[in-house]
Amino acid sequence: MALTARRQVLETEPLATAKTAKVAAHGVTVFYADKQALEDVSMDIRGHEVTALIGPSGCGKSTFLRCMNRMNDTIAICRVEGEILVDGVDIYGPGVDVVHLRARIGMVFQKPNPFPKSIFENVAYGPRIHGLAENKVALDDIVETSLRRAGLWDEVKDRLNEAGTGLSGGQQQRLCIARAIAVSPEVILMDEPCSALDPIATARIEELIDELREKYTIVIVTHSMQQAARVSQRTAFFHLGVLVEQGDTEQIFTNPVEKRTQDYITGRIG
Secondary structure (H helix, E strand, O other), X not given: XXXXXXXOOEEOOOHHHOOOEEEEEEEEEEEEOOEEEXXXXXXXXXXXXXXXXXXXXXXXXXXXXXXXXXXXXXXXXXXXEEEEEEOOEEOOOOOOOHHHHHHHEEEEOOOOOOOOOEXXXXXXXXXXXXXXXXXXXXXXXXXXXXXXXXXXXXXXXXXXXXXXXXXXXXXXXHHHHHHHHOXXXXXEEEEOOOOOOOHHHHHHHHHHHHHXXXXXXXXXXXXXXXXXXXXXXXXXXXXXXXXEEEEEHHXXXXXXXXXXXXXXXXXXXX
């Protein structure tokens, strides 16, 4: 992918009215070996809102998402340039504890991936290794609270010792969300969290996302423009590794500024 010229991202909301950013990316550029995947991405993620990243396959959405909790560090050939600030602190700066960072910025993946442990242990694992519970009573409380916030408690409260892998696909994904919540994150990243789920499970996850934004900042990658329109307050459109346009979701879908955004939304590209 040949990406050269630096492009200015079109912002459909005047900066003067913008809310304080929880996460702020400045000039983020990513290479996998000599292949450029992202070029000069700058955007703000507002606190307690859902921001949807949309665009065709291979456009850089998931790459950018993985930059926000340094998951790309696990790929030897990946190089990230620029800066990403969380509450004003550069997460790529010296001395950053990546384990602590990934507790603050949790991740839910495309395919549900519960640990091969009990439902209880799936949720208790993170709080236990991070020392968040002083005793068994406190740990039990964290597990119950997390499962309740993930909308799963009533379905599993009588079988907490059963394997998490025995749950349905939608339940497994909510278990993974509970697992992320259990370590008290500030931001939750979701990479196509409904792509492997049926419509009923998808609707439940979407309802859950709307509920969770009261306590957490959420960034979701989705191929479904309908889903982005339903769950997000802000939307960013990526194309060929470039952040083309970002703004309020309603504005992006009804009156985009950039022709490429309009062409994607109407099915002319993608």
